[in-house]
Amino acid sequence: AQSVTQPDIHITVSEGASLELRCNYSYGATPYLFWYVQSPGQGLQLLLKYFSGDTLVQGIKGFEAEFKRSQSSFNLRKPSVHWSDAAEYFCAVGRPTGTASKLTFGTGTRLQVTL
Amino acid sequence: DTEVTQTPKHLVMGMTNKKSLKCEQHMGHRAMYWYKQKAKKPPELMFVYSYEKLSINESVPSRFSPECPNSSLLNLHLHALQPEDSALYLCASSQPGLATGEQYFGPGTRLTVT
Numbered sequence: 001a002q003s004v005t006q007p008d009i010h011i012t013v014s015e016g017a018s019l020e021l022r023c024n025y026s027y028g029a030t031p032y033l034f035w036y037v038q039s040p041g042q043g044l045q046l047l048l049k050y051f052s053g054d055t056l057v058q059g060i061k062g063f064e065a066e067f068k069r070s071q072s073s074f075n076l077r078k079p080s081v082h083w084s085d086a087a088e089y090f091c092a093v094g095r096p097t098g099t100a101s102k103l104t105f106g107t108g109t110r111l112q113v114t115l
Numbered sequence: 116d117t118e119v120t121q122t123p124k125h126l127v128m129g130m131t132n133k134k135s136l137k138c139e140q141h142m143g144h145r146a147m148y149w150y151k152q153k154a155k156k157p158p159e160l161m162f163v164y165s166y167e168k169l170s171i172n173e174s175v176p177s178r179f180s181p182e183c184p185n186s187s188l189l190n191l192h193l194h195a196l197q198p199e200d201s202a203l204y205l206c207a208s209s210q211p212g213l214a215t216g217e218q219y220f221g222p223g224t225r226l227t228v229t
Contacts, residue, residue, distance in 0.1 A: 043121075046217055103160070
């Protein structure tokens with residue numbers, strides 16, 4: 001069975017500082033990995049995805065993530081955080097189910113940005 | 116247009132009411148999903164429709180009844196809900212097949228059952 005672990009429940013960083021959010025996955029085959037962001041009371045927005053190829057993927061809003069198969073990790077990074085990045089971040093692993101897909105989410109990491 | 120819309124934004128209903136949530140997408144996606152999200156938790160999958168047919172029901176109580184009238188619309192009919200059903204209900208859509216199957220989410224409907 002697939003699973004996702006986000007070890008950090010809550011992270012606080014200063015505006016302008018760098019950020020790394022951790023994600024570890026368990027999946028028997030080639031993983032399909034996603035990072036989503038959710039602002040309070042809002043839906044989820046896709047930041048980036050990894051299917052294959054280059055292990056460093058670029059996303060929206062200046063985020064990037066690196067897939068490391070040997071560590072079963074897909075950590076999210078941003079070199080300089082903005083106050084508007086404060087939100088909940090979810091890592092997810094997907095698998096096909098027939099003609100649809102099924103996402104398994106981690107428990108999320110809440111990012112707080114101090115000015 | 117990568118937008119999924121949901122109506123209403125907020126809904127308050129009594130335990131004996133019948134109400135419906137609506138979701139719409141115009142991206143040509145043929146897979147649509149309903150999720151339930153409680154506060155400070157990740158979304159939990161409820162239902163999946165693929166090509167307008169129900170393909171996954173995650174053992175959801177029958178007081179939740181999904182409907183997919185066409186490839187752009189997804190409804191969730193609610194009847195005799197319990198207070199513990201209060202949550203954010205999210206709709207998502209994707210192209211069939213995982214390679215392009217990243218899911219796009221709507222803003223959600225905040226449901227309160229009194």
